[in-house]
Amino acid sequence: MKILIAEDDYVSRKFLYKFLSKYGECDITIDGYETLEVFIMAIEEKKYYDLICLDIMMPKLDGVEVLKMIREIEEKNEISEKNKSKIIMTTALNSTESVFNSYENGSEAYAVKPIDTEKFVSVMRNLGLIDI
Numbered sequence: 372m373k374i375l376i377a378e379d380d381y382v383s384r385k386f387l388y389k390f391l392s393k394y395g396e397c398d399i400t401i402d403g404y405e406t407l408e409v410f411i412m413a414i415e416e417k418k419y420y421d422l423i424c425l426d427i428m429m430p431k432l433d434g435v436e437v438l439k440m441i442r443e444i445e446e447k448n449e450i451s452e453k454n455k456s457k458i459i460m461t462t463a464l465n466s467t468e469s470v471f472n473s474y475e476n477g478s479e480a481y482a483v484k485p486i487d488t489e490k491f492v493s494v495m496r497n498l499g500l501i502d503i
Contacts, residue, residue, distance in 0.1 A: 403432025427462035
């Protein structure tokens with residue numbers, strides 16, 4: 372599995388990298404623009420990300436805006452449903468509005484920090500990303 376971790380907080384980034392590395396190859400970005408740049412490069416190379424963990428509160432461009440743009444890029448490039456990235460929004464915020472905005476804009480799941488790894492594994496399983 373190919374994974375993109377978009378997280379500006381060092382501790383969260385390191386935790387997600389260590390946790391998700393056992394499930395696949397992880398790339399890391401630290402702001403919204405860098406996330407889009409890396410995502411577009413992957414699309415151009417036809418090396419699609421299976422999973423994107425996208426922090427809602429990132430510098431330069433927030434996660435919800437990045438989410439919208441990723442979905443637009445996938446649509447413009449006619450990426451098949453099979454190759455579209457599964458996106459799990461991550462945040463320290465636990466607000467109904469944030470959850471609604473995430474789903475409204477095309478995310479598959481939402482995880483509140485600190486990340487509950489058992490729930491996260493369950494979500495990856497339900498999304499068909501892992502068999503464990």
